[in-house]
Amino acid sequence: MRIKSQVAMVMHLDKCIGCHTCSVTCKNTWTNRPGTEYMWFNNVETRPGTGYPKRWEDREYFKGGWVLKNGKLQLKAGGPISKLMNIFYNPDMANLEDYYEPWTYDYLNLIDSPSVENLPVARPQSMITGEYIDKPEWGPNWDDDLAGGSDVVSQDPTVEKLQEHISMEYEKTFMMYLPRICEHCLNPSCVASCPSGALYKRDEDGIVLVDQEECRGWRFCMSGCPYHKVYYNWNTHKAEKCNFCYPRTEAGLPTICSETCVGRIRYIGVVLYDADKVKAAASVEDPKDLYESQLDVFLDPFDPEVIKEAKKAGINDEWIEGAQNSPVYKMAMKWKIALPLHPEYRTLPMVWYVPPLSPIMNHITNEDELSTDGYIPAVDQMRIPVEYLASILSAGDTGVIRKVLLKLTAMRVHMRGKTVGGVDGFRQSELLKQADTTPEELEDMARLLGVAKYNERFVIPTGRREMDDNLYYAQGACSLEDIAPPEGMVTYPFFGKGE
Amino acid sequence: MKEIFLWVIFPYITVTIMIFGLLYRFAYRQLTWAAPSTEFFEKKWLRIGSPLFHWGIVLAFIGHIMGMVIPRGFYLWLGIPDWLYHVGAIYGGGIAGLMVVAGLIILFIRKMVIDKVRIHATFADFFTIIALLVVAGMGAYMTIIYNTTVNEYEYRTTIGPWFRSLFYFQPKYELMASVPTLFKVHILAAFALFASIPFTRLVHFYSIPVNYPSRAPQQYRSRAQYQK
Numbered sequence: 142m143r144i145k146s147q148v149a150m151v152m153h154l155d156k157c158i159g160c161h162t163c164s165v166t167c168k169n170t171w172t173n174r175p176g177t178e179y180m181w182f183n184n185v186e187t188r189p190g191t192g193y194p195k196r197w198e199d200r201e202y203f204k205g206g207w208v209l210k211n212g213k214l215q216l217k218a219g220g221p222i223s224k225l226m227n228i229f230y231n232p233d234m235a236n237l238e239d240y241y242e243p244w245t246y247d248y249l250n251l252i253d254s255p256s257v258e259n260l261p262v263a264r265p266q267s268m269i270t271g272e273y274i275d276k277p278e279w280g281p282n283w284d285d286d287l288a289g290g291s292d293v294v295s296q297d298p299t300v301e302k303l304q305e306h307i308s309m310e311y312e313k314t315f316m317m318y319l320p321r322i323c324e325h326c327l328n329p330s331c332v333a334s335c336p337s338g339a340l341y342k343r344d345e346d347g348i349v350l351v352d353q354e355e356c357r358g359w360r361f362c363m364s365g366c367p368y369h370k371v372y373y374n375w376n377t378h379k380a381e382k383c384n385f386c387y388p389r390t391e392a393g394l395p396t397i398c399s400e401t402c403v404g405r406i407r408y409i410g411v412v413l414y415d416a417d418k419v420k421a422a423a424s425v426e427d428p429k430d431l432y433e434s435q436l437d438v439f440l441d442p443f444d445p446e447v448i449k450e451a452k453k454a455g456i457n458d459e460w461i462e463g464a465q466n467s468p469v470y471k472m473a474m475k476w477k478i479a480l481p482l483h484p485e486y487r488t489l490p491m492v493w494y495v496p497p498l499s500p501i502m503n504h505i506t507n508e509d510e511l512s513t514d515g516y517i518p519a520v521d522q523m524r525i526p527v528e529y530l531a532s533i534l535s536a537g538d539t540g541v542i543r544k545v546l547l548k549l550t551a552m553r554v555h556m557r558g559k560t561v562g563g564v565d566g567f568r569q570s571e572l573l574k575q576a577d578t579t580p581e582e583l584e585d586m587a588r589l590l591g592v593a594k595y596n597e598r599f600v601i602p603t604g605r606r607e608m609d610d611n612l613y614y615a616q617g618a619c620s621l622e623d624i625a626p627p628e629g630m631v632t633y634p635f636f637g638k639g640e
Numbered sequence: 641m642k643e644i645f646l647w648v649i650f651p652y653i654t655v656t657i658m659i660f661g662l663l664y665r666f667a668y669r670q671l672t673w674a675a676p677s678t679e680f681f682e683k684k685w686l687r688i689g690s691p692l693f694h695w696g697i698v699l700a701f702i703g704h705i706m707g708m709v710i711p712r713g714f715y716l717w718l719g720i721p722d723w724l725y726h727v728g729a730i731y732g733g734g735i736a737g738l739m740v741v742a743g744l745i746i747l748f749i750r751k752m753v754i755d756k757v758r759i760h761a762t763f764a765d766f767f768t769i770i771a772l773l774v775v776a777g778m779g780a781y782m783t784i785i786y787n788t789t790v791n792e793y794e795y796r797t798t799i800g801p802w803f804r805s806l807f808y809f810q811p812k813y814e815l816m817a818s819v820p821t822l823f824k825v826h827i828l829a830a831f832a833l834f835a836s837i838p839f840t841r842l843v844h845f846y847s848i849p850v851n852y853p854s855r856a857p858q859q860y861r862s863r864a865q866y867q868k
Contacts, residue, residue: 145860221853228849229694230687236680237756269681270759333857336849344862357847358674375681375760378674416860604863 143416144440144447144454147327147347147491148390148409148601149469151479152320153590154497155549156404159318161185161282163398163407167322170386170397176376178243178268181281182383183398185320189297189529190284192319194239197369198298198483204233205367206330206486207423214424214487216330216365224336224361233364241279243268269375287316299532315524317497319533320406322398323370323383324482324490325349327414327438328423331382334365339380345605346411347491348385356380367486391604399599408589410467410600411460412474412491413440413451419489428485428536435481435489439474442467463602468589469493476578476586478545485536494534495590496542498549499525513570516554520546547576552583552590646828647813651806654835661838662846675844676765681756685746693743699736700779703729708803712796726792730783737780744773764840771833778826786822793820799827 167183186192200206204218218224218233246263254261265274284293294300325342329349332340339355340362342348351362351371358378362371371382386396390409394400399407415438422434440447442464451461464470472495473479479493501519520543521527527539527546535541551572558564567573568580589597665673679686707729715725748769751757787793798815805812816824837843 225849225852229691231679232687234679234683236683270755272755328858332859335859336852337847338849338852338855338859341859341861344860354670354673356674357844357849358677359849360677360679373677373680375678377671378676379671419858 142450144413144451145416146456146460147412149412149491151408151469151472151493153406153495156406157318158404159185160403162401162403166397166401176374179240180372183322185318187285188317188319189294189300191293191296194235194369196298203364206488231360234360244274303528317525324368324492327419327489330488331362331366331371334361348387350384351380353379390601393601393603395599408468408598410469411463412470413442413464414438423487423489429538431484432535459602463600466600478548480534496530496545499523513564513567513572516550517572520550548578551576552586555580555583556587643813647816648811651831654831657835658837665838673843676841678757682754685750689743689746692739696736696739696743700740703733703736708800730787733783737783740776741780768840775829775833
C-alpha cells in the first residue's frame with residue numbers, strides 16, 4: 142500500500158445557474174496576462190454544445206487520454222517513441238481556431254472621437270495581432286444557453302454518438318451547465334505526455350502542476366489531456382494549467398472558483414488513495430467498469446489500518462481528520478452520488494459531478510396525490526436524457542445515472558414529506574429500495590447538498606509548511622515567487638522582447 | 641596572421657560565446673528556455689515546413705559527422721573508395737540540403753505572411769532563420785552544384801583534420817589555406833551561427849528530451865523536495 146492524499150472537488154450540477162462567476166474570478170486571478178487571454182482554467186459550458194475548445198470530447202480527432210491496447214494501458218496519441226518522432230509538429234494539437242481569438246474593444250475611440258454625426262463605436266480588436274476584427278465569429282461561451290441553436294448542438298460529439306435519440310426528441314430541448322476545471326487526475330495523461338518531465342503530481346495534495354522552468358514548450362500535454370485543460374502560453378512558450386489555486390488551498394482556503402460560486406455548488410475535501418492500485422484501476426477491460434474500479438482505489442479514512450499506514454507515509458493528523466470530514470469522500474465514495482467526468486478516458490479524474498435532476502418530461506400535475514412510488518417512472522422521463530448524462534459521467538452506463546437520480550429524487554420526496562407531510566410509507570417504498578438508501582442517509586445528503594455552511598463544504602487542511610527550509614523567508618512571501626513568470630512578460634537577453 | 645584569426649581565434653571565440661551564453665541562459669534565464677513554437681497560431685504550413693527542415697537538419701548533422709569527424713582513413717579501412725564516398729555524400733547530403741532549404745523557405749515565408757506569426761516574431765527569430773538559410777543554402781549549393789560541376793573537393797584531407805584538431809587544441813590552421821572560398825565562408829558563417837545560439841530560439845537544440853522514453857510515465861514531486 143502506498144497511501145497518498147489528494148485534494149478533490151465535487152460540483153453539484155443541480156445548483157449551477159450558469160452565471161460564470163467562477164470563470165471570471167479565475168480569469169482575473171490567473172489568466173489576465175499577455176499570452177493567456179484565451180485560457181480559461183475554469184470554464185462553464187452549456188450542454189449539449191461543442192464546449193471549449195470546440196469539440197474537445199472528440200477523441201478520435203485530438204487523441205487525448207489513455208486507451209487499452211492488448212490489455213496494456215497506453216497513451217492514445219502514442220508512447221514516447223512516437224512522440225519523439227512527432228516532436229517537430231504535433232498533429233493532434235488544438236490551435237487558436239479551436240479555442241477562439243481573444244479580442245478587446247477600441248474603447249479609446251469613444252473618448253478620443255471628435256464631434257461626429259453618428260455615435261462613435263468601439264470596434265473589436267484582436268488581442269493577438271492588435272488588428273480590428275470586423276466580425277468575431279466565435280468566442281468564450283458563444284453557444285451559451287443553446288444560443289448556437291441546432292447548428293452547434295448537432296456538433297456536440299456526445300450528441301453525435303447518441304444521434305438518433307436526441308434528434309428525435311429535439312423539440313423537447315434540454316440543457317445543463319457543465320463547469321470544468323483541471324481534473325487533477327490520479328493517472329494524468331498530460332504528465333505522461335510531457336517529454337521534458339515538467340508536469341508532475343504533487344505528493345502532498347495530488348495537484349498537477351507545470352514546472353515553468355523545466356517546460357520546453359513541446360505541447361504534447363495540450364493534446365495529451367483529453368479534457369483540454371492544459372494551455373500553451375504563446376508569449377512565454379510554456380504550458381499553463383489550473384493549479385487548484387494551491388497558494389489558497391495551502392492556506393486552507395477554497396479555490397477562487399469555489400469561494401466565489403454563487404450557487405454554492407462546489408465542495409472541496411481530501412481523499413486518501415492507494416497509488417499502487419491506480420494503474421490496475423485504469424486498465425480494466427470494460428470502460429463501464431472504470432467508475433467502480435476508480436472507487437476501489439480510495440481508502441476508508443476511518444479504518445485504523447489505513448490511518449496507521451497513512452501516518453507511516455507521512456500524512457499528518459490534520460490531513461487524516463480532513464479526509465474523515467471530507468465532503469468529497471461522503472458524496473463520491475460513501476453515498477456515490479457524485480460521478481467522474483468521462484471515466485472512459487482512463488485518467489481517473491478527481492473532479493466529481495452530482496448529475497442534475499431536470500424537469501420531468503410528462504409534467505407531473507397531480508403531485509399532491511402522487512404516491513411515493515409514482516416518482517420512479519418520473520426519473521426515467523427526465524428532460525435531460527439519461528443516455529446523455531451517462532455518456533458524459535459514466536461511460537454510457539445508464540444504470541449508474543439512474544441510481545443517482547433515484548437517490549436524489551428520494552431525498553426530495555423524503556424531505557418534502559418531512560416538511561409538508563403527505564408521504565406515506567416512505568420507509569417501505571419501492572423508491573427507497575431502488576435508490577438503495579435509508580432516510581437517515583438522505584437527511585445527511587440533504588444537509589450537505591442544501592444547507593451546508595462554508596466550513597462543511599470546504600474541508601481543506603493547510604499545506605505543511607513545517608518542512609520549509611526557511612520559514613522566516615516564507616512569512617509574508619508570495620507562494621509563486623521565483624516560480625511563475627513575472628506578469629507573463631519574459632525578456633530575452635540581448636534580443637529583447639519588451640513590453 | 642589572418643589565417644590564425646580565421647581558423648584558430650574565431651572558432652574558439654564563437655564556441656566560447658556559445659558555451660558561456662548557454663550557461664548564463666540556463667542559470668539565469670531558465671524561464672525563456674523553450675522551443676518557441678507557433679503551431680498554436682498556424683498549423684497548415686508548419687506541418688510541411690517544420691518536419692522538412694528539422695529532419696533535414698538531423699540528416700545534415702549526421703552527414704557532417706561522417707565528413708568532418710570520421711577520418712578518410714577509416715573509410716578506406718572499411719574498403720569504401722573515395723568515389724563511392726562522394727557519390728553517397730552528394731546524394732545523401734543533397735537530399736538533406738534540399739530538405740533544409742525547402743523547409744526554411746516555407747518557414748520563412750510563413751513567418752512573414754501569417755500575421756499572427758509575424759507580429760510575435762522577434763528580431764532574433766528573423767536573424768536565426770536568415771542565418772540558417774545562408775549557411776544551409778551555401779552547404780546545399782556546395783554539395784549539389786559545386787561538387788558536381790566545378791570540382792569534387794576532397795574536404796576530408798583539409799577541413800576534416802583541421803576541424804578535429806580544434807578539439808585537441810592543436811589547430812592545424814595551415815590546412816585551410818588551400819580550401820575554396822565558398823567552403824571557407826560556409827564554415828565561418830556556421831561558427832558565427834553557433835555564437836548566436838544562446839541568444840535565439842536555437843537553444844531548444846540543447847533540450848532534446850532523450851531520456852523521455854526511459855523515465856516513469858507518472859511523475860510525483862513532493863513540495864518539500866522540490867524546494868531543495
